Amino acid sequence: MADPAHGKVKHHAANQIAVREDEIGAYLERDFLLRMRGERDGQFNLISAVEIVRED
Structure with a gap:
């Protein structure tokens, strides 16, 4: 997931967070x-x- 608070560098790997599917x-x-x-x-x-x- 990328936090929009990081602005133009939100796509950098260092700014990504891992989350569970749920x-x-x-x-x-x-x-x-x-x-x-x-x-x-x-x-x-x-x-x-x-x-x-979404495909339900």
Whole structure:
């Protein structure tokens, strides 16, 4: 997870925090960004809550 309080350097590895799967929702509600690896190119991206599509 990336803390938006770190501004332009929130994407740096040193500014990332690890969370359990059951904690992700709470962090997204606080405007943290989720670090995810792309399926096609393997590139890591920061994803906001509004970019996540839920398939229930």
